[in-house]
Amino acid sequence: MAKKLPSVLLRSGEDRRVRDGHPWAFSNEILMDADTKAIPPGSLATLRAPSGEALGLVTFNPHSLIATRLLTSNPEAVVDALFIGRRLAQAVSLRDRLIGVPFYRLIHAEADGLPGVIVDRFGDALVVQVNTAGMDALTPVLLEALEAELAPRTIVLKNDSPVRVLEGLTREVVVAKGESAGAIELIENGAKFVADLSEGQKTGWFYDQRDNRRFVAGVAKGANVLDVYSYSGGFGVLAAKEGAKSVLCIDRSAAARDAAMAAAALNGVDGIVSFEKAEAFEALEKLGGTMARKFDVVICDPPAFVKNRKDLKIGAQGYRKMVRLAAPLVARGGFFFVASCSHLVDLPLFADQVRRGLRDAERTGRILLTSGAALDHPVHPNLPETAYLKAMTLQLD
Ligand code: SAH
Numbered sequence: 001m002a003k004k005l006p007s008v009l010l011r012s013g014e015d016r017r018v019r020d021g022h023p024w025a026f027s028n029e030i031l032m033d034a035d036t037k038a039i040p041p042g043s044l045a046t047l048r049a050p051s052g053e054a055l056g057l058v059t060f061n062p063h064s065l066i067a068t069r070l071l072t073s074n075p076e077a078v079v080d081a082l083f084i085g086r087r088l089a090q091a092v093s094l095r096d097r098l099i100g101v102p103f104y105r106l107i108h109a110e111a112d113g114l115p116g117v118i119v120d121r122f123g124d125a126l127v128v129q130v131n132t133a134g135m136d137a138l139t140p141v142l143l144e145a146l147e148a149e150l151a152p153r154t155i156v157l158k159n160d161s162p163v164r165v166l167e168g169l170t171r172e173v174v175v176a177k178g179e180s181a182g183a184i185e186l187i188e189n190g191a192k193f194v195a196d197l198s199e200g201q202k203t204g205w206f207y208d209q210r211d212n213r214r215f216v217a218g219v220a221k222g223a224n225v226l227d228v229y230s231y232s233g234g235f236g237v238l239a240a241k242e243g244a245k246s247v248l249c250i251d252r253s254a255a256a257r258d259a260a261m262a263a264a265a266l267n268g269v270d271g272i273v274s275f276e277k278a279e280a281f282e283a284l285e286k287l288g289g290t291m292a293r294k295f296d297v298v299i300c301d302p303p304a305f306v307k308n309r310k311d312l313k314i315g316a317q318g319y320r321k322m323v324r325l326a327a328p329l330v331a332r333g334g335f336f337f338v339a340s341c342s343h344l345v346d347l348p349l350f351a352d353q354v355r356r357g358l359r360d361a362e363r364t365g366r367i368l369l370t371s372g373a374a375l376d377h378p379v380h381p382n383l384p385e386t387a388y389l390k391a392m393t394l395q396l397d
Pocket of ligand 1: 201205206209228229230231232233234235250251252253256278279280281301302303
């Protein structure tokens with residue numbers, strides 16, 4: 001028999017949003033009496049309306065601003081490996097249809113019915129990030145379900161994201177199955193790349209830019225390309241493989257350089273791709289200085305400049321500066337791709353920074369495409385603000 005779950009009650013009038021399909025309740029919406037506060041962080045619980053009516057099963061963390069995260073609106077459900085397995089199976093079948101090769105974001109948290117969980121798939125290796133106390137407690141069940149669904153050779157628990165601290169969790173990287181993962185090969189857009197599943201940034205690879213990389217490579221045939229913040233060459237190496245004349249990748253990370261050059265070699269374009277290990281703004285200033293080199297395609301896909309709300313104003317100006325420094329390097333009629341993965345910077349704010357940066361650089365042009373993350377990064381309809389990636393491709397005069 002399933003043991004009885006603790007109950008968490010919403011305050012009077014606070015059940016409307018949850019009834020409307022929103023997967024979260026915030027701590028100020030919960031009746032935090034002594035019993036509720038005593039529920040261990042990460043517990044499974046029954047979420048109840050003020051009337052006592054059960055609204056669903058949630059994971060609960062009394063210490064987190066997002067206090068409850070809905071797992072299912074069926075209060076009778078049993079959350080076990082079969083439950084999680086059904087969600088995994090659905091996610092796998094969607095990705096197999098959308099992507100076609102087993103290299104994709106398999107689970108994108110709430111939108112795939114597993115709040116707080118990210119899983120990236122690299123063939124028979126999986127990188128899992130668990131970002132809430134609730135899913136941390138369910139990790140053994142999640143691992144069991146992954147095993148039953150996919151029987152992977154390797155599972156890395158890449159639990160090093162800073163948000164874990166807000167949930168009262170430690171940060172650590174653990175190989176949960178198989179030998180230590182290290183560098184592996186992946187296929188994206190028909191090209192080969194290298195990702196380090198234990199040491200790389202985030203899960204080792206940014207699948208969210210897959211479609212944007214293909215679009216940019218499509219306009220880069222015969223072009224001289226500059227890929228700033230290149231990481232492992234996702235944009236630049238694909239552009240080279242698709243017929244760019246030259247590609248210069250810039251990133252400050254030595255590991256990124258090694259991965260990008262390895263990818264260039266794997267795709268037979270190491271004669272076309274070069275890499276400069278440098279700080280981006282300094283490199284852009286240098287390129288725009290005495291050398292005044294021009295590129296037919298310039299890509300700027302930086303890390304999040306805004307990491308918390310108090311840095312919003314200053315951080316957002318980083319995008320303006322980036323555009324001011326990079327736009328002068330775009331040849332007349334050339335293409336300029338810029339992206340922001342700061343979830344606090346919305347599209348209007350980002351677009352405004354891009355506009356200002358172009359103005360500073362005294363360049364005009366037109367927006368050809370405004371895009372977001374690839375299809376394996378779906379968004380829960382009640383959480384549109386979690387669509388963090390914004391990208392614009394412009395042609396400059
Ligand atoms: N465009 C990449 C992803 C970029 S992630 C892709 O398609 O996969 C951001 C990258 O910026 C990281 O590789 C990081 O090493 C690099 N980076 C961060 N700050 C930097 C700086 N100030 N100068 C140069 N590179 C930087």
